[in-house]
Amino acid sequence: NGGMRSPHRAACVRDSRAQATGALLRLRILKCLREDTSLLEQTVDMIQGKALKTTPKIPKNLLKDIYNILGVQVPTSKGISPEIISGYCRLSGDPDNILSEWKIHGAPLGIINDVTPTGIFPPVAPADSTRDPLEDIASDPRGWANYKSAEESPETIAEILQNMVKEKWALTCTTWAEVVSIVGSDQVTLSKLALISKQKDDGTWKHRIIWDLLRSGVNSRVHQGERIILPRVLDVAQDVLDLLKCIHPGEEIWFFGTDVSDAFHQIPLRQDEWRFTVAEFGGKYYVFTVL
Numbered sequence: 001n002g003g004m005r006s007p008h009r010a011a012c013v014r015d016s017r018a019q020a021t022g023a024l025l026r027l028r029i030l031k032c033l034r035e036d037t038s039l040l041e042q043t044v045d046m047i048q049g050k051a052l053k054t055t056p057k058i059p060k061n062l063l064k065d066i067y068n069i070l071g072v073q074v075p076t077s078k079g080i081s082p083e084i085i086s087g088y089c090r091l092s093g094d095p096d097n098i099l100s101e102w103k104i105h106g107a108p109l110g111i112i113n114d115v116t117p118t119g120i121f122p123p124v125a126p127a128d129s130t131r132d133p134l135e136d137i138a139s140d141p142r143g144w145a146n147y148k149s150a151e152e153s154p155e156t157i158a159e160i161l162q163n164m165v166k167e168k169w170a171l172t173c174t175t176w177a178e179v180v181s182i183v184g185s186d187q188v189t190l191s192k193l194a195l196i197s198k199q200k201d202d203g204t205w206k207h208r209i210i211w212d213l214l215r216s217g218v219n220s221r222v223h224q225g226e227r228i229i230l231p232r233v234l235d236v237a238q239d240v241l242d243l244l245k246c247i248h249p250g251e252e253i254w255f256f257g258t259d260v261s262d263a264f265h266q267i268p269l270r271q272d273e274w275r276f277t278v279a280e281f282g283g284k285y286y287v288f289t290v291l
Contacts, residue, residue, distance in 0.1 A: 004120070005235045008242065012120070018092040024069050032062040047256045079266040095119055099267075106270040107291055109277075111218070113270050115225030124227045129220040137217035139190035141176050144280050147194040147212070154282060157195060160209050161286055169265045173285040182287055183275040191216040193279050211279050211288070218276045264291040 007013055033040040042056040067074060070087030082100035089097035095118045102108075108115050111134070117123050150157050164170040173179045180186050194210040213219045243253050260266075268290055269277065277288040 005229055005231045006239055006242075008239070010120070012092075012094050012096075015093045018094060021069075021088065021092040025066065028062065028065050028069065032059060047254060080260070080263070102267050106268045108270055109218075109273040110222040110224055111276060112273050114223065117225045121226035121228055124224055126223040127220070130223045132221065134221065135187050137189045137221065138187040139216070139278075141190060141280060141285075144190060146192045146279075146281060149195040150193040150209075150281065153195050153197075153207075156197075156207050157193065157209065157281055160207060161281060164286070164288070167262075167265070169288065169290045171287040171289060173287065174283075176285065179278060179285045179287060183278070184272060185275045188275045188278050189216050189218055190278055190280055191218065193281055211277070213276075221276075267291045 004010065012018060033043075036059065039056055039059070042052060042054075046052060046056065066084075067087075070084060070091055072083040072087035075081040075083045080099075080103055082103040085103070086097055086100040088094060089100070098116050098118055111130075145151065161170065161172075165172050171182060173182060176188075179188055191211040191213050192215060194212060196208045196210060198206050198208075200206055240253060247253065269288070271289075274287050274289060279286045279288070
């Protein structure tokens with residue numbers, strides 16, 4: 001579980017409601033895997049890193065049973081489902097139900113809207129800089145320039161930004177007045193863009209845009225609410241020892257990771273904090289509307 005040390009020891013996981021919910025879901029998933037051995041074989045191949053001709057899909061009957069167990073209707077939107085998150089939290093007692101609210105109403109950046117603590121990580125007192133006037137980080141768009149890596153790769157940057165607009169992760173504006181109108185404030189902070197490029201083993205390139213909220217001063221105004229405690233190597237080793245106590249003869253422990261594609265971009269940002277996530281490139285302004 002990303003960001004948590006030994007999540008199986010967390011109070012919310014040891015809660016009897018969470019264990020009962022997990023048992024129900026596990027039984028139904030195992031039943032499905034036994035009924036469809038091809039799905040199990042594809043899943044094992046995927047975990048082992050083997051190339052797949054097609055991506056395994058969750059059977060509709062399994063999804064329907066999961067919805068019934070969680071007591072939710074069929075999700076109305078793609079990607080991260082607030083219905084499933086809310087249903088699981090309600091049934092299991094998990095305290096992190098705030099994610100479903102963020103998906104529907106938008107997540108706080110932590111400047112105008114506070115980040116709601118859920119008790120999973122320790123709270124953090126706000127830094128002195130979070131109380132500084134917001135007008136101090138407002139930008140003047142005249143003569144604006146991005147970092148050299150972005151300015152020297154205009155076609156790559158333009159393609160990435162256009163894809164963000166297409167995916168509805170950003171809005172595009174042709175004038176500063178339009179930006180002010182959309183964000184609802186004339187105190188707008190521009191952040192410089194940079195481009196990070198990495199060549200893959202097959203010779204193709206992967207490009208990623210960075211918008212520098214640190215240098216623009218946005219980060220200095222953010223009150224994060226809680227301090228994320230990342231797992232250490234020793235935590236992983238201890239988790240393995242704990243798992244070894246539970247396995248039967250002949251069983252093995254496998255390590256594998258999961259990655260939600262564009263996870264942060266699936267969570268919208270509160271509209272009154274869009275003024276802090278604006279960039280300029282190629283004579284246009286881009287307002288980022290997601291995390």
